[in-house]
Amino acid sequence: MRRVFAKEWKQGQMIALFGLLMGGLVVALWGIFTVAYVRNWIDQENVNGFCGAMFYLVPLALAIFVGAGLFAAEVERGTMPLLLALPFSRRQVWVGKTLAGLALMLSAVAMAIVPGAIATRPALEEVGFWQFLPELALASALLYFGALFWSTVLASIVSAFLTAIATAIGLVLVAVVLMVLGGRLFGPPLLDIEVWALAAIPGLIAGSYLGFVRGEAFLGRRRWRMPLAVALAIYVVTIIILSGVARSLTGYDRSQVYKIGAATVTGSGGVVSALTYGAPVRVTREAEVKLANGVTAGDRRVYSVALDLDTGKELLVRREAGVAEVSPDGKHAFLLTEPRPLTWRGEDWGSDGPIVEIWDLSRNRMTYRGVPIGPTAGRYARIQSIKWSPDSKWIGSVTPEGESNKLRVLLLGLDGRVQREITALGWYGSQGDPWSFAPGGDAVYALGGEGGVTRYELANGESHEVWSAKAAGLDAKDWFVRDASLSVSPSGGRIAVALTAYERRGHPAQIGYAGGRTTSRSLIAVFQPDTGETRVVLVSDEVTRSQALVWSGDSGTLYCVRTAGDDWQTARDQVAVWRVGRAEASVITLPMRGTGMAEAAVLPGGRLIVERGAQYWVIASDAHARRVVGGIEQALTGATIAGADVQGRLLVTKWEGEERWVEGVPGVRPASYLAAVDVDTGQVTKVYP
Amino acid sequence: MSDTSLAILTKDLTRRFGRLRALDGVNAHVPKGAIYGLMGPNGAGKTTFVRVLLNLINPTSGAAVVLGRDVTKEPVEVRKRVGHVAALQPLWDWMTVRDFAEFMRGCYPVWSPEAVSTVLDRIGIDQAATLGVLSRGQRAIVAIAVAVGHEPDLLILDEALTGLDPIARREVLRNIIDAMQAEGRTVLITGQDISDMERICDHVGFLVNGRLVLEATLDDLKSRVKRIRVEHPGEAEVQVPVGAFQVERRLRETVFTVENYTPDLLVSLDGPGRRAVATDLSLEDIFIDLAQAHMRSAG
Numbered sequence: 001m002r003r004v005f006a007k008e009w010k011q012g013q014m015i016a017l018f019g020l021l022m023g024g025l026v027v028a029l030w031g032i033f034t035v036a037y038v039r040n041w042i043d044q045e046n047v048n049g050f051c052g053a054m055f056y057l058v059p060l061a062l063a064i065f066v067g068a069g070l071f072a073a074e075v076e077r078g079t080m081p082l083l084l085a086l087p088f089s090r091r092q093v094w095v096g097k098t099l100a101g102l103a104l105m106l107s108a109v110a111m112a113i114v115p116g117a118i119a120t121r122p123a124l125e126e127v128g129f130w131q132f133l134p135e136l137a138l139a140s141a142l143l144y145f146g147a148l149f150w151s152t153v154l155a156s157i158v159s160a161f162l163t164a165i166a167t168a169i170g171l172v173l174v175a176v177v178l179m180v181l182g183g184r185l186f187g188p189p190l191l192d193i194e195v196w197a198l199a200a201i202p203g204l205i206a207g208s209y210l211g212f213v214r215g216e217a218f219l220g221r222r223r224w225r226m227p228l229a230v231a232l233a234i235y236v237v238t239i240i241i242l243s244g245v246a247r248s249l250t251g252y253d254r255s256q257v258y259k260i261g262a263a264t265v266t267g268s269g270g271v272v273s274a275l276t277y278g279a280p281v282r283v284t285r286e287a288e289v290k291l292a293n294g295v296t297a298g299d300r301r302v303y304s305v306a307l308d309l310d311t312g313k314e315l316l317v318r319r320e321a322g323v324a325e326v327s328p329d330g331k332h333a334f335l336l337t338e339p340r341p342l343t344w345r346g347e348d349w350g351s352d353g354p355i356v357e358i359w360d361l362s363r364n365r366m367t368y369r370g371v372p373i374g375p376t377a378g379r380y381a382r383i384q385s386i387k388w389s390p391d392s393k394w395i396g397s398v399t400p401e402g403e404s405n406k407l408r409v410l411l412l413g414l415d416g417r418v419q420r421e422i423t424a425l426g427w428y429g430s431q432g433d434p435w436s437f438a439p440g441g442d443a444v445y446a447l448g449g450e451g452g453v454t455r456y457e458l459a460n461g462e463s464h465e466v467w468s469a470k471a472a473g474l475d476a477k478d479w480f481v482r483d484a485s486l487s488v489s490p491s492g493g494r495i496a497v498a499l500t501a502y503e504r505r506g507h508p509a510q511i512g513y514a515g516g517r518t519t520s521r522s523l524i525a526v527f528q529p530d531t532g533e534t535r536v537v538l539v540s541d542e543v544t545r546s547q548a549l550v551w552s553g554d555s556g557t558l559y560c561v562r563t564a565g566d567d568w569q570t571a572r573d574q575v576a577v578w579r580v581g582r583a584e585a586s587v588i589t590l591p592m593r594g595t596g597m598a599e600a601a602v603l604p605g606g607r608l609i610v611e612r613g614a615q616y617w618v619i620a621s622d623a624h625a626r627r628v629v630g631g632i633e634q635a636l637t638g639a640t641i642a643g644a645d646v647q648g649r650l651l652v653t654k655w656e657g658e659e660r661w662v663e664g665v666p667g668v669r670p671a672s673y674l675a676a677v678d679v680d681t682g683q684v685t686k687v688y689p
Numbered sequence: 690m691s692d693t694s695l696a697i698l699t700k701d702l703t704r705r706f707g708r709l710r711a712l713d714g715v716n717a718h719v720p721k722g723a724i725y726g727l728m729g730p731n732g733a734g735k736t737t738f739v740r741v742l743l744n745l746i747n748p749t750s751g752a753a754v755v756l757g758r759d760v761t762k763e764p765v766e767v768r769k770r771v772g773h774v775a776a777l778q779p780l781w782d783w784m785t786v787r788d789f790a791e792f793m794r795g796c797y798p799v800w801s802p803e804a805v806s807t808v809l810d811r812i813g814i815d816q817a818a819t820l821g822v823l824s825r826g827q828r829a830i831v832a833i834a835v836a837v838g839h840e841p842d843l844l845i846l847d848e849a850l851t852g853l854d855p856i857a858r859r860e861v862l863r864n865i866i867d868a869m870q871a872e873g874r875t876v877l878i879t880g881q882d883i884s885d886m887e888r889i890c891d892h893v894g895f896l897v898n899g900r901l902v903l904e905a906t907l908d909d910l911k912s913r914v915k916r917i918r919v920e921h922p923g924e925a926e927v928q929v930p931v932g933a934f935q936v937e938r939r940l941r942e943t944v945f946t947v948e949n950y951t952p953d954l955l956v957s958l959d960g961p962g963r964r965a966v967a968t969d970l971s972l973e974d975i976f977i978d979l980a981q982a983h984m985r986s987a988g
Contacts, residue, residue, distance in 0.1 A: 003795045011783060078779035084745050086796045087769040 004088065004096030005103075012066065012104040019062055019108030023116035026054040030120045051120045056136055059109040063140040066105045067147025068160035070097050071212065075155045090213040098148060098208075105144055142197055143168050145204040149231060152212045153224040171200045178239070199238040200231075207231030306333050307674075307688055316359055326361070327392035332414060333359045334395050336386050354383045358395070358416050368416030385433045391441035394419065394458070398435060409435050409446050411458075422446055422456050422463075432485035432498075432547075439492035445529070447486045447497060450476035455529060466529040467495070472536045474523060480504050485547065489555035496558050496580070498524045498547045522547070524560050526580055537578055537585050548598070552606045557581055559608050559619075561600045575612055579623055588625050590617045601650060603679060609650055618679060628679070649676035651687070693757060696721045696843050696875035697742065702751035704737055704899075711737040713899035714751065719877060719892065721842075724870055726886035726907075727879040729896035730980050735879040736775070738896065739847045742877075743773055756842050769797060772841035776848035778832045782821030789820060790835055797839035808834035808865065812857055825852045833861055837869070844869055848880045862889050887972035895976065897983040903948070907972070914975045915950040915967040919943045922962050930954060934982035946970070946978045 033047040074080040083093060147164035154160045175196035211227030306316035306324040316324050316333045326333040335357040358368040386397035395412040409422035425434060425448050435446040444456040451469025456462075469481070484499035503519040521541055527534040537560070547562040560578040575592045577600075578585065592598065594613030601609050606621040609628070616628035654675045674688040697719035704712040711734045719725045729735050740746045742755050744764035753760045755767045780789060786809065794800040809816060812830050820828060829852055837844060844866075850858055866889055869876050878886060886893065887907070894904040905913065916935075919927045920942045927943040929936055936945040947954065950967060958965035970978070 003792065006795075007781075007792055011781065077781075079781055081740070081745055081775055082778060082780065085743050085768060085771075085773045086793075087765050088796070089765055 001088065001092040001096040003086075004083075004093050005100045008070070008097050008100030009103065012100065015062065015066060015104050016107045016111050019058065019110075019112035020115070022054075022058045022062075023112040023114075026051060026058070026112075027116045027119045029054075030116075051116075055113055055117060055120075058112045059105075059136055059140045060143055062108045062112065063105050063144040064147045064161060064164050066101050066108070067144040068151050068157050068164055070101045070148055071151040072154060072157045072160045073151075076157060091209075094152075094209055094212045101144070101148065105140070109140070138198060139168075141201060142171065145201050145208070146171070149204040149208040149211070149227065152208045153227045171197050196239070199242055200235050202238050203231035203234035206234045305688075315361060323386060325386070325388060327388045328390055329392040331360070331362055331392065333361055334386070334388070335359070336383055336397075356383070356395075356412070356416060358412075358414060367414070370416060385435060387437070389437045389441040390439055393441065394437075396435070396437065396444065398425065406449075407434075409444060411444070420456075420458070420461075425449055432483050434484045434486050436486055436488045436495075438488060439490060445486060445488060445495060447481070447484050447499070449481050451479065451481050451499070451501065452476075453486065453495065453497060453527075453529075466532065467497070467525075467527045467534065469497075469499070469501070469523065469525075471527075471534045472523050472525050472539055474501050474521065474539075478504055479521060485549050487549035487551060487558075489551045489558070490553060491555040493528060493530070493555060494526055494558075495529055496524070496526045496549045496551070496560070498522075498549055498560050498562075500547075522562075524578055524580075526558060535580070535585070537580050538587075548600060550600050550602055550608065552602050554606070557606055557621075559600060559602070561598050561610060563598055563612075575610060575617075577608065577610060577619060577625075579608075579619065586623060588619060588623065590625060592617065603650060607679075609679060649685070650679050651676055654684070694720055695754075696723070696756055697725075697877065698754045700752045702738070702741060702753055703749050704734075704741060704746065705749045710899045712741065712748070712751075715896070715899070715901045717894060717901055717904065719875060721875055722870065722873045723892045724866060724876045724878070724890045725892040725894065726890035727877060727894045727896060728881065728883065728886065728976050729879075730881075730984070733896040734899040735896055736847055737899075739773070739775075739845055739877075739879060742845065743768060743771065769839075770842045772836035772839065772844040774829070774832045774836045774844075774846050774849035776851050777825060778829065778849070780820045780828055780832060782819065785817055785819050786814060786823075786831055787816040789831065790816070790838065793835045793838055799839050801838055801840055804840065805834045805838045808837075808860070811860055811864070826854055826857055829853055830857050830861070833865065837865060841874070843875045843877065845877045846879070850878075850880060850882060850885060858885070883971075883973040883976050893972070895979050895983075897980050900983070902983050903979060910975060911969060911972070913950055914946065914948055914970055914978075916944065916946050916970055916974070916978075917950075917954070917958065917965060917967050919958050919963055919965045927958070927963070930957075935978045946982075948979075 030047060030051050033050060071080075074083055084090070086093075088096075143164060146167045147160055150160040150163040150167065151157075154163065178196045207227040207230045210230050211224070214226070306326050315326055316335065323336040324333060337355050337357070355369060355371055357366055359365070360367045383397045383399050386395065388395060389411075393414070395414075397410055397412075398407050399410055400407055407425040409425065410418055411420035411422070413419040422435075422444060425446060435444060437444055438455075442458055444458065445453055445466070446456065447453050451474050452465045453467040454463050455466045469476070469479075474481075479501035480503075481499050481501045484497065487496045489495070500520055500522045503521075519541075521539065523539050524537040524547070525534055526537060547560055550559045550561065551557070552559075558578075558580040560580070562576045562578065563572075563574075572595060573591065573593050575590045575598045577588045577590060579588060590610060592610070592612040592615045594615070596613060598610055598612040600611070603609055603618075608619045610617045610619070617625055618628055619625045652675055654673055673686055676685045676687050677683070678685075695718055697717055699715050699717045702712050702715040702717070703710065713734075715734075715738065717727075717738075727735055727738065737746070741748050741753055742760055744760045744767065747761060756770050758767050760767050784792065790802070790805050794802065806816075809831065812827070814823070814827055814831060820831065823831065829849060833846070833849060846861075850861060853861065862885065866876050866878075878890065880886065890907055892904075892906050893910060895902045903910070917933075921927060922941065927938075929943065929945050930947060932949065933945040933947050937943070955965045955967055
């Protein structure tokens with residue numbers, strides 16, 4: 001075997017030199033392009049992209065070239081009988097050649113990439129080349145062994161080369177199908193596409209080995225049936241074993257999440273947005289439920305994860321960018337996804353609606369997947385403010401009504417069908433959360449575009465208006481509500497409304513504008529639905545950028561966190577927190593400069609923590625506000641508030657490493673995790689992953 | 690199935706390629722120390738026979754024992770003791786002659802660099818030359834020279850003399866094969882150059898359509914296979930003996946070949962007005978007659 005290895009190694013030395021040449025060529029082109037870039041002939045990103053693409057292609061080309069030539073070249077040259085007549089077993093010849101091919105490929109790749117990558121490191125880092133190395137290694141291995149397989153059963157290098165490429169493409173397609181249909185074939189959604197492709201390698205190796213040792217393809221005859229049958233059989237067996245192992249193992253293990261996105265905590269438990277990398281296995285799990293849902297977007301390795309915050313167990317993991325939320329009773333979960341990024345939408349608007357999945361967690365089975373609300377498909381297709389009813393019987397959301405873009409509340413049953421349609425809210429687009437279930441789940445409160453709050457009884461379908469913005473001086477004849485939030489206190493006894501209304505003009509395009517300036521009015525009000533008693537907390541002509549409503553756990557205090565002011569500069573420089581008790585109301589102005597929205601969470605004891613631009617303030621129950629400094633500040637550095645868990649800890653997504661900016665927008669950070677922070681002590685506990 | 694006096698012994702050796710029977714129940718016996726010429730027309734199965742002996746391919750049925758070892762069970766051990774050169778054997782052209790010899794040296798437990806160098810030097814092949822620049826004949830010489838480097842007990846030349854110039858051919862025949870014979874080692878030569886075989890072989894086998902139709906020592910073969918001419922007046926019918934082949938009936942004579950000639954045969958053919966004469970055949974004539982007869986009988 002050593003002699004065969006040595007012979008192959010010596011024979012293939014030119015391939016390693018070829019790799020060096022390719023690396024040198026890329027560096028040379030990079031240098032030329034860089035000069036062109038300096039002279040404004042070419043964009044820097046094109047130069048970077050070229051380097052990344054070339055360094056990705058070179059290993060693939062070398063892998064397939066080396067693999068295809070290993071055995072087929074001997075047959076083509078006619079030297080195979082000479083080799084086989086040597087006093088070595090077939091096994092020794094096969095192992096020697098295969099290992100030599102691997103060594104050659106690795107050497108050639110190293111010679112192609114390492115010097116060149118060092119030379120063009122800035123360009124490769126810019127395009128994130130290094131994070132693709134695992135995929136590159138896998139793709140190279142797949143191509144090498146695919147080419148090796150065909151090299152042993154076909155008598156021509158060109159045939160082996162082309163067939164290996166076709167095989168790799170076919171395996172990727174099969175992997176896609178398996179990944180997509182895996183859930184239906186084997187139960188829950190299973191493995192990542194790379195793992196499915198990887199599953200082919202044992203079959204390719206075995207088929208190649210048996211084809212060479214037992215077959216006679218080396219004599220130039222095409223004896224591909226037996227090796228191919230072996231490869232396919234082992235491929236299938238590997239898939240079955242992998243799926244079985246995955247399903248058993250992942251009952252206890254987490255996905256290999258290394259990064260999570262923005263996370264928040266909902267009333268039913270927690271919310272986790274998981275941006276995961278390299279997670280080989282994702283399954284649903286039957287478990288005790290405390291929680292959960294998640295939102296992520298924008299990356300091809302995005303998974304929506306529903307998580308039990310107490311145990312860190314994944315209840316639902318789906319390779320979709322979306323929102324996952326477990327029902328309060330823990331038996332079901334829904335996942336709301338966008339099938340494609342908005343910018344990729346095609347001409348067929350009707351097929352681009354958001355997709356809803358409903359999972360029966362107790363049976364690990366997806367019970368519904370589809371676009372449940374036909375009229376939502378269209379130019380304005382979206383589902384927002386989606387949530388479970390407290391009794392876990394309904395999934396409610398706000399959706400536009402066809403092309404009119406008027407919003408209404410729809411309630412889905414557990415079978416995914418529309419069960420109820422609440423009268424159109426009548427807004428032309430909205431921010432905020434304008435509706436809510438009553439705490440008992442027996443009714444829905446919805447805030448309409450005319451400024452009225454209506455209660456819909458789910459038992460009999462009756463509805464009646466329980467509050468009108470007229471009580472706060474906003475007449476629907478003059479004002480048009482666009483952005484609004486409605487929040488029912490945990491006890492159900494009080495309802496808070498925060499809205500922004502714009503002055504009506506003759507044409508919708510003129511709404512809110514007069515004489516070149518915006519004419520708007522913002523309002524915060526709290527009313528009791530049973531008596532209709534209203535407290536208008538604030539009526540202001542300030543420009544409102546965002547406002548969020550947060551109730552304390554005992555329903556005694558409402559916090560309305562606003563970024564607003566008479567001018568944009570004020571909104572940028574400060575955050576106003578309205579603190580509304582049962583009898584009194586006060587405003588606390590926090591000097592939190594930033595351009596984004598403010599996030600807030602209620603902590604035990606009625607404290608509120610507010611975050612904006614990595615600045616943290618805590619408002620105590622006595623309305624005393626203090627900035628979070630010292631050890632806690634350090635603990636919260638690089639963190640974004642997700643909410644508070646049932647133990648009163650602050651949940652944050654905490655980033656590691658420096659954020660990189662790419663082409664003027666924030667890029668990804670190396671890693672992140674969900675952490676629970678004790679605000680009093682600053683102790684940070686890693687929760688997930 | 691073993692006979693220590695035999696270098697090669699096959700028993701009902703059969704190899705099919707689909708419907709084609711490349712070897713059809715071959716029972717070959719190659720004594721140790723023999724120079725065995727295996728002859729046959731194109732497609733007779735000679736190369737298949739050699740490949741089975743080296744276990745490059747497996748037999749469909751039957752067995753083959755080389756140097757006392759079953760080729761399917763101990764192929765590596767067999768190949769350690771066998772030197773093999775195929776017709777126009779392609780070599781690794783990127784190697785130099787010396788590299789090739791060194792590579793082969795590392796593959797065998799025993800090696801005689803002198804044996805290799807002697808042949809190469811005698812033909813005048815530069816060991817520093819790259820194999821790719823050598824002529825076909827020179828590469829064949831290199832292959833043969835290296836094939837005896839490990840002092841094999843059995844040397845198989847599968848039409849390996851094809852393409853050699855007369856000088857090289859003489860070198861191979863005189864020095865290499867004679868030396869092998871002198872040391873009691875066995876040589877199996879396949880090919881169609883009957884004159885060479887006749888000159889050097891002491892045993893021959895005829896392979897036709899996958900069947901070994903005849904196997905004998907050369908002397909025995911020549912004494913057994915004769916052409917008989919029976920002269921007779923007019924168109925008298927001559928009763929040719931059973932087993933005669935290549936029968937030609939002419940106006941005043943009948944000619945045929947017999948495989949098992951005895952002097953008594955002439956006596957039986959002689960008669961009033963008739964005269965039977967036996968003539969010796971060259972190995973080439975025997976080969977042609979046998980091949981044609983068996984190919985004709987096979988349809």
